[in-house]
Amino acid sequence: MLLNITKIGLLLLVIAITSCNATKRVADDELLLTRNLIYADSVKITNEDIHSLIFQKPNSTLLGYPLRLNLYNLAKKNPDSSFQVWLHKKEKREQRLINILSKKQVERLGESFLVKGASVWLKNIGEPPTVIDTSRARRSLQRLNAYYKSKGYFNNSTTYEIDTSLRKQRATINYKLDLGAPYLIDSISTKITSSALDSINKANKSNSFIKPGQRIDLDNFNSERERLTNLFRNTGIHNFQESSISYDLIGDTTKLGNNQKLDILLNIEDLKTRTDNALSTSEYKVHTFKKINIYTNYTFNNGLDSLKKVDYKDFTIYYQGKLRYKPKTLTDAVFLKKDSIYREINRIRTYRQITNLNTFKYPNIEFVADSTDSELTANIYLSPRPKYSLGTDFDVTHSNIQFLGIGFSPSLQARNLFKGAENLSISGRISIGASSDPDIADNRFFNILETGADINLNLPRIWFPFVNTSRIIPNYMLPKTKLSIGTSFQQNIGLDKQTLNTVFGYNWSPTDFKKNTAELLNVQFVRNVNPDRFFAVYESTYESLDEIADNYETEPALADYFETTDDGTDLQLIIPEGTTGFTNAILNGEVSSSETDYEDVSSIEERRIRLTENNLIFASNYTFTKNNKSGTADNDFYQFRLKLESAGNLLSGISKIIPFYTSEDDKLLVFNVPFSQYVKTELDYIKHWSTSRTNVLAFRSFLGIAIPYGNSDNIPFVRSYFAGGSNDNRAWLPYSLGPGRTDNINDFNEANLKIAFNLEYRFPIVGDIKGALFADAGNIWNVLDNVTDEKATFENFGSLGDLALGTGLGIRYDFTYFVFRLDMGLKTYNPAEESSKRWFRDYNLSNAVFNIGINYPF
Numbered sequence: 001m002l003l004n005i006t007k008i009g010l011l012l013l014v015i016a017i018t019s020c021n022a023t024k025r026v027a028d029d030e031l032l033l034t035r036n037l038i039y040a041d042s043v044k045i046t047n048e049d050i051h052s053l054i055f056q057k058p059n060s061t062l063l064g065y066p067l068r069l070n071l072y073n074l075a076k077k078n079p080d081s082s083f084q085v086w087l088h089k090k091e092k093r094e095q096r097l098i099n100i101l102s103k104k105q106v107e108r109l110g111e112s113f114l115v116k117g118a119s120v121w122l123k124n125i126g127e128p129p130t131v132i133d134t135s136r137a138r139r140s141l142q143r144l145n146a147y148y149k150s151k152g153y154f155n156n157s158t159t160y161e162i163d164t165s166l167r168k169q170r171a172t173i174n175y176k177l178d179l180g181a182p183y184l185i186d187s188i189s190t191k192i193t194s195s196a197l198d199s200i201n202k203a204n205k206s207n208s209f210i211k212p213g214q215r216i217d218l219d220n221f222n223s224e225r226e227r228l229t230n231l232f233r234n235t236g237i238h239n240f241q242e243s244s245i246s247y248d249l250i251g252d253t254t255k256l257g258n259n260q261k262l263d264i265l266l267n268i269e270d271l272k273t274r275t276d277n278a279l280s281t282s283e284y285k286v287h288t289f290k291k292i293n294i295y296t297n298y299t300f301n302n303g304l305d306s307l308k309k310v311d312y313k314d315f316t317i318y319y320q321g322k323l324r325y326k327p328k329t330l331t332d333a334v335f336l337k338k339d340s341i342y343r344e345i346n347r348i349r350t351y352r353q354i355t356n357l358n359t360f361k362y363p364n365i366e367f368v369a370d371s372t373d374s375e376l377t378a379n380i381y382l383s384p385r386p387k388y389s390l391g392t393d394f395d396v397t398h399s400n401i402q403f404l405g406i407g408f409s410p411s412l413q414a415r416n417l418f419k420g421a422e423n424l425s426i427s428g429r430i431s432i433g434a435s436s437d438p439d440i441a442d443n444r445f446f447n448i449l450e451t452g453a454d455i456n457l458n459l460p461r462i463w464f465p466f467v468n469t470s471r472i473i474p475n476y477m478l479p480k481t482k483l484s485i486g487t488s489f490q491q492n493i494g495l496d497k498q499t500l501n502t503v504f505g506y507n508w509s510p511t512d513f514k515k516n517t518a519e520l521l522n523v524q525f526v527r528n529v530n531p532d533r534f535f536a537v538y539e540s541t542y543e544s545l546d547e548i549a550d551n552y553e554t555e556p557a558l559a560d561y562f563e564t565t566d567d568g569t570d571l572q573l574i575i576p577e578g579t580t581g582f583t584n585a586i587l588n589g590e591v592s593s594s595e596t597d598y599e600d601v602s603s604i605e606e607r608r609i610r611l612t613e614n615n616l617i618f619a620s621n622y623t624f625t626k627n628n629k630s631g632t633a634d635n636d637f638y639q640f641r642l643k644l645e646s647a648g649n650l651l652s653g654i655s656k657i658i659p660f661y662t663s664e665d666d667k668l669l670v671f672n673v674p675f676s677q678y679v680k681t682e683l684d685y686i687k688h689w690s691t692s693r694t695n696v697l698a699f700r701s702f703l704g705i706a707i708p709y710g711n712s713d714n715i716p717f718v719r720s721y722f723a724g725g726s727n728d729n730r731a732w733l734p735y736s737l738g739p740g741r742t743d744n745i746n747d748f749n750e751a752n753l754k755i756a757f758n759l760e761y762r763f764p765i766v767g768d769i770k771g772a773l774f775a776d777a778g779n780i781w782n783v784l785d786n787v788t789d790e791k792a793t794f795e796n797f798g799s800l801g802d803l804a805l806g807t808g809l810g811i812r813y814d815f816t817y818f819v820f821r822l823d824m825g826l827k828t829y830n831p832a833e834e835s836s837k838r839w840f841r842d843y844n845l846s847n848a849v850f851n852i853g854i855n856y857p858f
Contacts, residue, residue, distance in 0.1 A: 021073065022059075022066055022069055022070065022073070022129070022170075023129070023168075023169040023170065024073040025072070025073055025077075025128065025129050026129050026131060026169050027131075028169075030131045030132070030169070031131065031132045031162065031164065031169060031170065031171040032059075032129050032130065032131065032132075032169055032170045032171070033056060033057075033058050033059075033130040033131070033132045033171065033172075033173065034058055034166070034167075034170045034171065034172055035058055035172040035173075036051065036054050036056075036057070036058065036172070036173050036175065037172060037173070037174045037175065038050060038051065038054075038144070038175045038177070039174065039175070039176050039177065040148070040177045040179055041177070041178065041179050048690075048692055048693060050144075050147065052693065053140065053143040053144055053147055054140040054143070054144075054175070055136040055137075055139050055140045055143070056130060056132070056133055056136040056137065056140070056173075057130065058130055059127055059129060059130050060127060060764070062763070062765055062771065063763070066127075067765070067766070068125070068126050068127035068766055069126065069127050069128075069129060070126075071122050071125060071126035071127075071766070072122060072123055072126025072127050072128055072129075073126070073129075074122050074126070075119035075120075075122035075123045075126065076119045125766045125767060126766075132162065132171055132173065137160050137173055137175075138160075140160075140175065141158040141159070141160060141175065144158050144175060144177060145157075145158045145177075148177060148179060150217070150218035150219075151182070151215070151216075151217055151218070152182035152183045152184070152215045152216035152217060153179040153180060153182050153183075154183055154253040154254075155180045155181075155253075155254065156177055156178060156179045156180055157177070157178045157180075158175065158176070158177050158178075159175075159176050160173055160174060160175045160176065161173075161174050161176070162174075181260055182215045182216065182260070183215070183216045183251075183253065183260045183261065183262050184213060184214065184215055184216065184260065184261045184262070185210065185211065185212050185213060185214050185215075185216060185261070185262065185263075185264055186212065186251070186261035186262060186263050187212055187263045187264070188208075188210060188211075188212060188263075188264045188265075188266065189263065189264070189265050189266070190265070190266045190267075190268070191265060191266065191267050191268070192266070192267075192268040193268070193269060193270050193283065194268070194270060194283045194284040194285075195283075196236070196237070196283075196284055196285055196286050197232060197237065197240075197268055197284050200231060200232060200235050200237075201228070201231075201268075204231055207227065208224055208227070209221075209223040209224040209227060210224050210264060216249070216262065221247055225242060225245045226242075228245055228268075229242045229245070230344065232284070233342075233343075233344035234343045234344050234345055235286070235341065235343070236285075236286030236287050236288070236341035236342050236343075237284050237285070237286065237287065237342070238287045238342040238344075238367055238376060239271060239284075239287075239367075239369075240271075240284060241271065241272070243272075244268055244269045244270070244271065244272070244284075245266070245267070245268055246267045246269075247264060247265065247266060247267065248264070248265040248267065249262045249263075249264060250262060250263040250264070250265060251263055269281075270282060270283050270284065271283070271284055282373065285373055285374045286341055286342075286374065287341065287342045287369065287373075287374060287375065287376045288339055288340065288341050288342070288374065288375055288376070289336055289337065289338050289339065289340060289341075289342065289375070289376050289377075289378055290338070290370065290375040290376060290377055291316065291338065291377045291378070292314065292315050292316070292334065292336055292337075292338055292377075292378045292380070293315075293316050293317075293318060293377065293378065293379045293380065294315055294316070294317045294318065294330050294331075294334065294380045294382065295307070295318045295319075295379065295380065295381045295382060296317065296318065296319045296323065296324070296325060296330070296382050296384070297319060297320050297382070297383070297384055306320065307319065307320055308320070308321075308323075310323065310327065312327035312328070312330075312331060313327075313331060314337065314338035314339075315327070315330070315331050315334070315338075317330060324384070324416060324419060325359075325416065325419055325420075325421070326419045326420050328420075329357075329419070329420045329421050329460070332353075332461070332470075332475050333350065333353040333354050333356075333357060333421075333460075333475065334350050334353075334354075334380060335347075335349045335350050335353070335475070335476060336350060336378050342367075342376060347365060349476040350363075350365065350380070351363060351365070352476075352478060353460075353475055353476065353478060354380075354382065356460060356478045356480075357421040357460050358385075358415065358421070358423050358458070358460075359384065359385055359415050359416050359421045359423070360382045360383060360384055360385060361383040361384075361385055362383070363380060363381065363382055363383075364380075364381040365378060365379070365380050365381075366378070366379040366380075366381070367379075384416075385415055386415070387414065387415055387416060388412065388413070388414055388415075389412075389413045389415075390410070390411070390412055390413075391410070391411040391412075391413070392408070392409065392410050392411070393407075393408070393409040393411075394406075394407070394408055394409075395407045397431075397433075401433070401435060401437075401448070401493065402433030402434055402435045402448055403434055403435070403436065404433060404434040405431055405432070405433035405434075406431065406432055406433070406446075407429065407430070407431035408429070408430055408431070409427060409428065409429040409430075410427070410428055411425060411426065411427035411428075412425070412426045412427075413425045413426075414426075417457075420459070420460075420461075421459075421460045422457060422458070422459050422460075423457070423458045424455070424456070424457050424458075425454075425455075425456045425458075426453070426454070426455050426456075427453065427454050427456075428451075428452070428453045428454075429450075429451065429452050429453070429488075430449075430450070430451045430452075431449070431450045431451075432446040432448070432449055433446060433447075433448040433449075433450075434446050434447065434448075435447055435448050435492065437492075439533065439536040439537075439575075440492045442492055447492055448490075448491060448492040448493050449489075449490070449491040449492065450488065450489070450490050450491070450493060451488065451489050452486065452487060452488030452489065453486065453487060454484065454485070454486035455484065455485050455486070456482065456483070456484040457482070457483045457484070458480055458481070458482055459480065459481040459482075459483075460479070460480060461475070461479055461480075461481060462479045462480075462481055462506050462508070463481040473506075473508050477508040477509055477510050478508060478509050479506065479507075479508040480506065480507050480508070481504075481505075481506055482503060482504070482505050482506070482507070483503070483504050484501070484502065484503045485500075485501065485502045485503075486499075486500075486501045486502075487499060487500045487501070490529075494533075494537050495528040495529065495530050495531055495533055495534065495537060495611075495612060496528070496529035496530045496533075497526055497527065497528055497529070498526075498527040498529060499524065499525065499526050499527075500523075500524070500525040501523070501524050501525075502521065502522075502523040502524075503519055503521065503522050503523075504519070504520050504521040504522075505517065505518055505519030505520060505521070505522070506518050506519075506520075513626060513627055513628055513629075514624075514625070514626050515624075515625045515626075516622070516623070516624055516625075517622070517623040517625075518621075518622045518623075519619075519620060519621050519622075520620055521618075521620065522617070522619045522620065522621060523616075523617065523618050523619075524615070524616075524617040524619075524718065525614075525615070525616050525617075525671075525673070526614060526615040526616075526716075526718065527614045528612050528613070528614060531612035531613075532575075532576040533575075533576075534576070534608050534611065534612050535573075535575045535576065535579045535608075536575050537747075538611070538746065538747045538748070539747060540745065540746055540747045541604060541607065541608070541746055541747065542573070542575070542579070544600070544604060544745070545573065545579060545582070545583070545601065545604050546572050546573050548597050548600055548601060549561075549562070549572075549573050549582050550571075551597065552582070552591060552593070553571050555591050557585065557590060557591060558581070558582060558585060558591065560577075560578075560581070561573055561574060561577065561578035561579075561581045561582045561585075562574065562578060563578070582601075583601055583604070583605050583608075586598060586601045587601060587602060587605065603789065606786065607746070610714055610717070611717055613674070614673045615673070615676060615716045615717075615718070616670055616671065616673045616674070616675045616676065617647050617648075617675070617676045617716055617718070617719065618647060618648060618650060618651050618670075618675055618676075619645055619646065619647035619648075620645070620646055620647075620649075620650075621643060621644060621645035621646070621680075622643070622644050622645075623641065623642070623643045623644075624641070624642045624643075625639070625640070625641045625642075626639070626640045626641075627639035627640070635688055635689075635690035635696045636688060636689060636690045637687075637688055638685070638686065638687045638688070639684075639685070639686040639687075640684070640685050640686075641682070641683070641684040641685075642681075642682070642683060642684075643680075643681070643682040643684075644679075644680070644681055645679070645680040645681075645706075646678075646679050646680075647675075647676050647677060647678050647679075647680075647719075648675050648676055648677025648678065648710060648711055648712065649677070651668070651670060651675050651677075651711075652668070652677060652710055652711065655668050667711055668711050674711060674712075675711055676708075676711070676712050676715070676716050676719070677708065677709060677710035677711040677712045678706050678707055678708045678709065678712055678715055678719070679706070679707050679709070680704070680705070680706035680707075680715075680719065681704070681705055681706075682702070682703070682704040683701075683702070683703045683704070684700070684701075684702050685700070685701050685702075686698070686699070686700045686858050687699045687700075691761075694763065694764045695761070695762065695763045695764075696761075696762045696763075697759070697760075697761050697762075698758075698759070698760045698761075698762065698856070698858060699757075699758065699759050699760075700756070700757070700758040700857075700858040701756070701757050701758075702754065702755070702756040702757075702778070703754070703755055704721055704753070704754045705752065705753045705754075705783070706719060706720070706721075706752040706753075707752070707783075707784050707785075708752070708784070708785050713785060713786040714752075714785045714786050714787075715752040715785065717748075717750060720750035720751060720752055721750060721751055721752065721753070721754035721780050722734065722735045722737075722748070722749065722750045722780065723735075723737035723738050723749075723754065723756070723778055723779055723780045723804075724736045724737040725851065726821075726823065726851035726852065726853040726857065727853065727857040727858070728756060728776065728778070728857075729756070729776040729777070729778050729804060729806045729825070730774065730776055730806055730808060730823045730824075730825035730849060730851050730857075731776065731804075731805075731806025731807070731808060731825030731826055731827045731828065731849055732804070732806065732825070732827070732849060733849055735747070735748040735749050735750070736749065737749065737778075737779060737780070737804055738751060738779045738780040738781065738792070738802075738804070739751040739779070739780050739781050739782055739787075739791075739792035739793075740779065740780075740781050740782075740789075740791050740792045740793060740794070740799065740802045740831070741791040741792075741802050741831045741832055742789070742791050742792050742832060743832035743833075749780070750780065751780040751781050751782045751783075751787075751792065752781075752782060752783060752784075752785055753780060753781045753782070753783045753794050754778065754779075754780045754781075755778055755779065755800075755803065756776070756777070756778030757776070757777045757778060758774065758775070758776050758777075758778075758857070758858060759774065759775045759776075760772050760773070760774040760775075760810075760857075760858075761773045761774070762856075765811070768813055768814040768815075769811065769812070769813055769814075770811070770812040770813075770814060770819075771809065771810065771811055771812070772809065772810040772811075772812065772823070773807075773808075773809050773810075774807065774808055774809070774810065774823070774825075775805065775806070775807045775828075776805070776806045776807075776825065777803050777804065777805045777806075778803060778804065779802050779803050779804050779831065781793060781794035781799060781802070782794070801831070802831040803829075803831070804827075804829060804830060804831055805828040805829035806825045806826065806827055806828055806849075807825070807826055807828045808823060808824045808825040808826050808848070809823075809824055810822060810823035810824065812856075818854055818855055819854070819855050819856060820852075820854065821851075821852065821853040821854065821855070821856070821857075822850065822851070822852055823850070823851045823853070824848050824849070824850055824851075825848065825849045825850075825851065826842070826843050826844075826847070826848055826849075827841070827842045827843065827847065827849075828840060828843060830842065
C-alpha cells in the first residue's frame with residue numbers, strides 16, 4: 001500500500017512539473033534563451049572554455065529538462081496579494097478565521113510556509129527564466145573578439161543573430177565570427193638588461209614555448225613567462241619578479257593577407273624596489289648562500305642574545321634552554337646549502353620536509369641579502385608543536401549486529417621522542433553493544449564487547465640497519481618509516497576473533513603525483529575463540545546444511561542430532577553437536593547418502609574449516625600510486641594503483657633450515673597454526689573526464705587476483721575479495737554477489753579473483769544537490785584454489801559472461817568538506833539466473849538496493 005502511494009505521489013509530482021509552461025514568466029515582448037551557438041568561419045565551436053565567454057547562459061537542465069526553471073514557475077508571483085484576495089473573497093471569511101485563530105495568528109498564516117514560504121523556497125531552489133538581453137549579447141561579442149585576438153586573429157570580426165524559428169517566445173542566439181588569417185611569429189629578439197639573466201636565458205633558449213613560425217597565442221606567451229620565472233628562480237635569482245617580463249609585438253596588426261608576420265621582442269627589466277619615497281631599480285644578480293641559520297624555538301619578543309647556538313656542518317642552530325633535537329635531524333630537512341646558488345625548488349622542498357616531520361608548526365624562511373646583493377643569509381624559524389597531546393573519540397552506532405553500540409577511543413601522541421623527530425602514537429578503543437541475538441547466552445543489556453589497542457612509531461627517514469638509504473631515496477622524497485603493532489579482542493561477536501597485527505614498512509613520494517609504499521613485514525594473526533558458533537553466525541550456510549539434513553531425519557543413527565523447532569512443526573539440526581555429527585556421518589559413510597548430498601556437505605565442511613581455522617599471514621607488499629590531479633577542483637585526471645603482495649615465502653625458506661611441525665594434512669605449522677602462502681596482484685585505474693564545467697564522467701576498473709601455493713590451497717578470508725556494496729556493484733548488497741554464477745549461497749561470499757568496472761555520470765540538480773547515473777559491472781570467482789564448483793570458478797575467457805551488471809541513479813548533497821550519497825541500484829544482468837532470465841529479471845523498485853555512503857565511490 002505504501003509503495004502504491006509513493007508511486008502515485010511521484011506520478012503527480014512529475015505531472016505537475018512537466019505541465020509547467022517554461023515561458024510562464026516571460027512577457028509577450030520577451031524571448032526565452034534556449035541555446036547559444038558559436039560559429040568561427042562557419043565551423044561550429046563546441047569548446048566549453050569558449051562558450052564560457054558568453055555572458056548570458058540558457059537555463060540549466062537536468063538530463064535535458066529545465067527542472068529549476070519549472071520549479072521557479074511553480075512559485076506564486078505575488079503570494080502576499082494572492083492570500084489577501086483569497087482572504088477577502090468571501091465577506092465573513094477573515095472574521096471567521098480571526099474568531100478561530102485570533103487576528104495575530106491570521107497575519108502569521110499569511111507569512112506561513114504554505115502561503116508564502118513555499119513560493120520563496122521554490123524561487124530559491126529554482127531559476128528565473130533567462131530572457132534574451134541584447135546588451136549582454138554585445139558584451140559577449142567583445143569577449144569573443146578579444147579571445148580570438150589573443151590567438152593571433154587580430155582582424156577578426158564578430159556579429160550575432162537571434163533565431164526565433166523554433167518555438168513561440170523561444171530563441172537561439174547564433175554568434176558568428178569571421179576570423180581571417182592568423183598572425184605568425186617572424187623573428188624573436190631579446191632586450192635583457194641583466195647580464196646574469198641574459199646568460200641564463202641563452203643557455204636554456206631551446207626550451208622556449210615561443211618559436212619562429214608559430215601562430216601568435218597569448219597562452220604560449222604566458223607559459224613562457226612562467227618558464228622563465230621558474231628558470232631564473234632556480235638558477236640563483238631568488239628575488240626575480242615575473243612582472244619584469246614583457247613582450248613587444250613589432251609590425252602592422254591591421255595588415256590583411258595570408259602572410260601576416262610579426263617580430264617579437266622579449267624585454268626583461270631590472271629589479272624594481274619601491275620605498276616610502278621613491279622607486280629604485282637594480283640589476284638582477286645570482287645569489288649564493290653565505291650563512292644558514294635555524295631557530296628551533298625562536299620568538300621575536302626575545303633577541304639573539306638570549307639564545308644559545310651550536311654550529312653543525314655548514315649550519316648554525318639557535319635554541320633556548322636545552323637543544324631538544326638532534327642537529328642532523330634538523331639539517332637533513334633543509335635543502336639550502338652554504339656556498340650553493342639559490343634554487344626555488346630547494347626552498348619548497350625545505351618547507352615540505354619540515355612539515356613532514358610533524359614536530360613543528362608552519363615554518364617560516366627569511367632571506368636577507370648582504371650589501372653586495374649577491375650573497376644571502378637564510379633564517380629558518382621553527383615553532384615546536386607540544387611534545388604530548390591527548391585525544392578522545394566517542395561514537396554511538398547501530399548495525400545489523402547490535403541495535404545500540406557505544407564506543408570510546410582515547411589516544412596519546414608523543415612527538416620528537418628520541419630527539420630525531422620520531423612520533424609515537426598510542427591509541428585504545430573499547431566499545432560495548434546491545435544485541436538481541438538469541439544465540440548469545442549473556443542476558444545483560446550490553447552483552448557484546450570489543451577492545452583493542454594500537455602503537456605506531458613514525459620515523460621521518462628510511463631506517464635500515466647499516467645502509468645509507470638517503471643516497472637511494474633522498475630526503476626531498478619525504479621518506480617515512482612506520483612500525484606498528486595492534487591487537488583486538490571480540491566477545492559475543494561472530495566467532496569472537498582475537499587478532500594481532502604488526503607492520504614494518506616505508507613510504508616515500510618522489511613528486512606530488514607519485515607515492516611508493518613498501519611493507520617489508522606485515523604480520524597478521526587471527527584466532528577464533530569460539531569456532532563452535534560457526535553455524536549460528538553463518539545462518540545461510542546452516543540453512544543449506546539443515547535443508548540437506550531434512551532428507552535424513554528418519555535415520556535412527558542421526559536422531560540425537562535433531563531438535564524440534566520453536567514452533568514445534570519441524571526438526572532442525574542442533575548447533576554445534578548436531579551439525580558436527582551429521583556432517584561426520586555423511587562424510588564418513590555412517591549413513592547412505594546421494595552423491596549430490598555428499599558433495600554439498602563436503603563443500604560446506606570445507607568452508608567451515610576454512611573460516612574457523614586460525615590464520616597466520618606473514619607477508620610483504622609494495623604499492624605504487626600515480627595521479628595527475630592538480631587540485632580538488634580538477635575534474636580531468638587519472639589515478640593508477642599497482643599492488644604486489646607475497647606471503648609465506650620467508651617462513652617457507654626458514655623451514656628448509658629449521659624443521660617445523662606439520663599438521664595431519666602436511667601443512668607446516670608456526671605456533672601450531674598453518675601459515676598462509678600466496679601471491680597477490682591488484683591493478684586499479686580511475687579516470688575522470690569533465691564534459692562541461694559542472695558535469696563529470698567517471699570511470700574505474702579493477703583487477704585483483706590472489707593465488708595460493710605451497711603451504712596453502714586457499715586464500716585467508718581477510719585477504720579475499722567480495723563484490724557488492726556502496727563502493728562496488730551497487731545493485732547487490734555487500735558480500736551478496738558471486739562467486740561466478742552462484743546465487744548468494746553464503747552470508748559472506750568471497751573468492752580470490754575479482755574484476756570490476758564502474759561508469760558514472762555526475763551532474764548538478766539544484767544548488768548543492770547533485771545527481772548521478774551509473775553502471776557497475778563485475779564479479780568474483782575462485783581460481784587455482786581448492787574450490788571445485790564450476791559455477792563459482794573462472795575457467796577461461798568464457799567465464800567473463802558471469803560479469804554482473806547493475807545500473808541505477810544516485811543523489812548526493814555536497815557539504816563542501818564531504819559528500820553525503822544515496823544510490824539506488826537495480827539488477828540489470830544477473831548471471832545467477834537462468835540464461836533466458838538474466839536480463840532485467842529484478843529490474844523494479846521492489847528489488848532495488850539502496851546504498852548510503854560518504855564521498856564519491858571513486
